[in-house]
Amino acid sequence: MDAQQPVRRRTQRERKEATVTRLLDATIAAIAEAGYAGTSVGEVCARSGVSRGGLFRHFGSRLDLVVAAAERVAAHHLEAAADHLAAAPPSDLRAALEWMRGRHRDRENVVWFELMVAARTDAALRARLSPVAERFFTDITRLARRVPALDDFPDETLHLLVSSARNLLDGETISRTLVPEPAVEDARLDFLADFAQFLAVRRTRVSVGGA
Structure with missing residues (x-):
């Protein structure tokens, strides 16, 4: 039986890129479905599964995100x-x-x-x-x-x-x-x-x- 390969841990950069991708994808989906006015930070966080603190670690404001x-x-x-x-x-x-x-x-x-x-x-x-x-x-x-x-x-x-x-x-x-x-x-x-x-x-x- 082959030895189980160790699971490679993602780098900090990879984790950051994955989070940013989730946030952007959620923002795009929210704007497409709910419009600009309906795309709040809370809506994006709910769709992406990223906390408000996590969002603002990557984007300084809602406008930056949009x-x-x-x-x-x-x-x-x-x-x-x-x-x-x-x-x-x-x-x-x-x-x-x-x-x-x-x-x-x-x-x-x-x-x-x-x-x-x-x-x-x-x-x-x-x-x-x-x-x-x-x-x-x-x-x-x-x-x-x-x-x-x-x-x-x-x-x-x-x-x-x-x-x-x-x-x-x-x-x-x-x-x-x-x-x-x-x-x-x-x-x-x-x-x-x-x-x-x-x-x-x-x-x-x-x-x-x-x-």
């Missing part, structure tokens, strides 16, 4: 997009937009909607979240460069297209909870793909005209 959760959601979104583009590059722009829509409707992404709405009237949240959102949106545009149909778009044109698609799909995700319009939603992807083609043609005409 911003860290937003950063985690952004990182997950970007990782998923990068993995998708590496494993199965979209066959065309419409396919890329359809995948992008799926990410916007992902349960975890709801956290961004909740926080953006809350930031409108919460100055402290707005000040902390704005640079996080700016980096997130910049990284999304940078990833879009990997879509074959977009790889030669000028930076300003790519930004216009990606930001327009992002804002449209954000609004669609929110409004469809009250008034779903499947046919219109499907046509919207065609509209966005056509918009990209318009930008591509316009870019070519400007380039030729300026030559």
Whole structure:
């Protein structure tokens, strides 16, 4: 019989990382289900099994915790997009937009909607979240460069297209909870793909005209 292997004890760093992960996962779940206002420290502690003292050993305030959760959601979104583009590059722009829509409707992404709405009237949240959102949106545009149909778009044109698609799909995700319009939603992807083609043609005409 093989001798029983001793159980390796986790390092202090591993224990800290595990606790932080539990707290962030609980915060994300709470915001997605109960909204920003309903995500209290007590709610996060109850969901994570971490005491209030344990929470404040890792985060100085509720705001620190919420911003860290937003950063985690952004990182997950970007990782998923990068993995998708590496494993199965979209066959065309419409396919890329359809995948992008799926990410916007992902349960975890709801956290961004909740926080953006809350930031409108919460100055402290707005000040902390704005640079996080700016980096997130910049990284999304940078990833879009990997879509074959977009790889030669000028930076300003790519930004216009990606930001327009992002804002449209954000609004669609929110409004469809009250008034779903499947046919219109499907046509919207065609509209966005056509918009990209318009930008591509316009870019070519400007380039030729300026030559």
